[in-house]
Amino acid sequence: MSEPVLQCESVSRIYDDGDRSVNVLENVELCLAAAEKIAIIGASGSGKSTLLNLMGGLDNPTTGRVLMLGQDLALLGEGDLCRLRNRRLGFVYQFHHLLPEFDARENVGMPLLIGGLGRGEAWRRADAMLDRVGMSHRLLHRPAQLSGGERQRVAIARALVGSPDCVLMDEPTGNLDPHSAGQVLDLIDELGELSAAFVVVTHDPAIAEHMHRILELQGGRLEQRP
Numbered sequence: 001m002s003e004p005v006l007q008c009e010s011v012s013r014i015y016d017d018g019d020r021s022v023n024v025l026e027n028v029e030l031c032l033a034a035a036e037k038i039a040i041i042g043a044s045g046s047g048k049s050t051l052l053n054l055m056g057g058l059d060n061p062t063t064g065r066v067l068m069l070g071q072d073l074a075l076l077g078e079g080d081l082c083r084l085r086n087r088r089l090g091f092v093y094q095f096h097h098l099l100p101e102f103d104a105r106e107n108v109g110m111p112l113l114i115g116g117l118g119r120g121e122a123w124r125r126a127d128a129m130l131d132r133v134g135m136s137h138r139l140l141h142r143p144a145q146l147s148g149g150e151r152q153r154v155a156i157a158r159a160l161v162g163s164p165d166c167v168l169m170d171e172p173t174g175n176l177d178p179h180s181a182g183q184v185l186d187l188i189d190e191l192g193e194l195s196a197a198f199v200v201v202t203h204d205p206a207i208a209e210h211m212h213r214i215l216e217l218q219g220g221r222l223e224q225r226p
């Protein structure tokens with residue numbers, strides 16, 4: 001067995017707002033194998049985004065550890081964490097978070113430029129990935145010139161362009177009409193053959209059914225669905 005991509009070891013997260021403290025996650029355990037695709041479901045406010053942010057190194061657990069390819073994210077310096085995020089991880093959010101002043105090719109190629117690749121090669125790989133997600137006819141369109149579903153496909157291309165080990169998606173179809181959501185779901189399904197592990201947070205049962213495992217957050221606990 002190859003090394004797990006991501007591990008949560010007894011992860012708890014308490015938000016402390018002075019007079020009030022909220023215990024959002026309690027002793028969450030998770031082991032994500034290479035190329036494994038999982039769904040995390042749970043009611044609004046159950047801590048799905050909190051957990052995803054911990055997995056992406058955007059936040060640290062109150063207690064416990066999050067390991068990415070065996071490395072404790074909380075122990076990495078800022079530079080190492082940025083490099084790990086750039087090379088190993090991809091993110092897709094509910095709102096696309098594309099840069100409005102850049103076109104699709106530039107948005108997708110940006111992580112590669114930041115990672116040190118030359119412009120020509122970055123655009124070449126961006127174009128290839130945009131083709132992969134069915135967006136080769138919109139390379140030079142800016143986000144405002146794209147539909148919601150198209151923006152989300154560009155965001156998925158951006159997350160995948162660096163061949164990450166793990167892609168974290170936070171309600172990737174949550175902001176889309178049912179038709180566009182269906183198309184994005186088909187795309188995620190089709191991308192299932194990629195070697196990246198996927199963690200898809202959703203309350204759409206249709207997405208969850210396409211994953212290898214479904215886990216549910218409830219009362220701060222993460223439980224596997226039978």
Ligand code: ADP
Nearest residue numbers: 015022024042043044045046047048049050051
């Ligand atoms: P979900 O993504 O499942 O809807 P979240 O992870 O966003 O849930 O939030 C879980 C709970 O933690 C909610 O009750 C929310 O209000 C609370 N919460 C989230 N972020 C913060 C924060 N920065 N400070 C205090 N409470 C927070």
Ligand code: MG
Nearest residue numbers: 048049050170
């Ligand atoms: Mg959320």
